[in-house]
Amino acid sequence: MKFIDPHIHCVSRTTDDYQYMARCGVVAVSEPAFWAGYDRSTASSFGDYFRHLLDVEPLRAAKYGIDHYAWLCINAKEAENVELAREVIKLIPPLLDHPRVLGVGEIGLNKNTANEIKIFEEQVEMAAKYDQMILIHTPHLQDKHKGTRIITDILKNDKRIKPHRVLIDHCEEHTIRIARENGFWSGLTVYPVTKVTPQRGCDILEQFGTDMICVNSASDWGESGPSNLTDTYLEFRRRGNSEEAATDVFYNNPCRFFGQSPKWKLKPIGMATG
Amino acid sequence: MNGSTKFRAVSQFPQGSDETTAEDVSSRYNRGMRDARQILDQTYLEMRWRCLSLAADFDRIERATGGADVIANDPRLANLREAMKMIGDQSVSRAEFLQMILSDK
Numbered sequence: 001m002k003f004i005d006p007h008i009h010c011v012s013r014t015t016d017d018y019q020y021m022a023r024c025g026v027v028a029v030s031e032p033a034f035w036a037g038y039d040r041s042t043a044s045s046f047g048d049y050f051r052h053l054l055d056v057e058p059l060r061a062a063k064y065g066i067d068h069y070a071w072l073c074i075n076a077k078e079a080e081n082v083e084l085a086r087e088v089i090k091l092i093p094p095l096l097d098h099p100r101v102l103g104v105g106e107i108g109l110n111k112n113t114a115n116e117i118k119i120f121e122e123q124v125e126m127a128a129k130y131d132q133m134i135l136i137h138t139p140h141l142q143d144k145h146k147g148t149r150i151i152t153d154i155l156k157n158d159k160r161i162k163p164h165r166v167l168i169d170h171c172e173e174h175t176i177r178i179a180r181e182n183g184f185w186s187g188l189t190v191y192p193v194t195k196v197t198p199q200r201g202c203d204i205l206e207q208f209g210t211d212m213i214c215v216n217s218a219s220d221w222g223e224s225g226p227s228n229l230t231d232t233y234l235e236f237r238r239r240g241n242s243e244e245a246a247t248d249v250f251y252n253n254p255c256r257f258f259g260q261s262p263k264w265k266l267k268p269i270g271m272a273t274g
Numbered sequence: 275m276n277g278s279t280k281f282r283a284v285s286q287f288p289q290g291s292d293e294t295t296a297e298d299v300s301s302r303y304n305r306g307m308r309d310a311r312q313i314l315d316q317t318y319l320e321m322r323w324r325c326l327s328l329a330a331d332f333d334r335i336e337r338a339t340g341g342a343d344v345i346a347n348d349p350r351l352a353n354l355r356e357a358m359k360m361i362g363d364q365s366v367s368r369a370e371f372l373q374m375i376l377s378d379k
Binding site: 173197200203207 | 334
């Protein structure tokens with residue numbers, strides 16, 4: 001079985017995690033830019049971070065046979081500082097042609113504030129202007145439903161944005177319909193406490209079907225880990241789903257979404273039999 | 275355990291001497307006890323997760339073949355419904371009462 005982890009923050013993970021992923025069959029990952037756990041003080045900090053994402057992490061991943069891609073943005077949390085956010089946004093366009101950049105992300109909202117919305121709209125504008133795919137971060141807890149609604153309304157109102165080139169991530173039971181009914185891809189993030197468990201993730205796959213859904217670990221510096229992706233695969237198989245169906249979810253779907261970028265080289269394999 | 279029993283110092287008490295007494299450990303533990311708000315702050319996300327998980331378990335059973343009948347009539351689920359009501363109503367010893375609901379009568 002081959003896996004792709006479509007959302008993982010490798011900069012926060014140890015080489016043990018790379019080794020684990022390689023042993024489990026993870027052959028590619030995509031890493032969106034995110035909040036480092038603290039607010040950075042200058043735009044140049046982001047410049048260094050982007051260099052890490054594009055030049056350092058792909059080499060680190062390659063040692064374990066893993067193909068590494070990235071998304072660039074200023075995250076929703078630090079977007080609260082509008083002045084800094086705008087300086088960071090200026091750094092991004094020259095990097096969009098880098099062979100490891102798949103698009104703009106993970107942009108979105110954290111607490112649904114006016115500043116976050118302002119910077120989100122400016123990053124959507126950048127994605128539209130440079131014809132980039134978008135990876136969306138939705139808020140974590142009580143803000144999630146409202147935030148997801150605000151995000152999708154903004155995206156729908158911009159006719160330049162094609163929903164099939166946008167993935168709304170961290171969907172849960174109460175938000176996945178919003179993404180799917182508007183034609184967006186959806187992401188399920190499997191976390192030990194927040195977001196969805198392997199069981200609830202598989203429930204969602206059973207209820208909504210596997211079309212245009214990617215499952216990820218979103219492993220970062222908090223309680224998380226790449227095993228959450230493989231545990232979800234095991235739960236999916238335990239429920240009687242075939243290996244082909246699992247391949248469709250855990251490998252082919254990321255290939256289909258990312259494959260809209262000419263930089264992504266992996267192709268879907270086999271045929272899903274359901 | 276005798277109060278004068280000697281312990282090897284453990285890493286969470288780095289200021290301690292190599293050997294310390296049970297009273298020392300106890301007093302240090304008590305000084306660090308969390309109040310109710312702190313406990314809730316530290317536990318809430320897990321409580322929320324367990325609640326969501328249980329709701330999803332019921333949904334999964336109900337969606338499956340024969341689900342409506344099992345949900346309505348299985349005595350184990352009746353026990354769990356009683357348990358959830360008790361958790362909301364009971365003021366003390368919820369875990370002990372829950373164990374009794376789930377025990378042979």
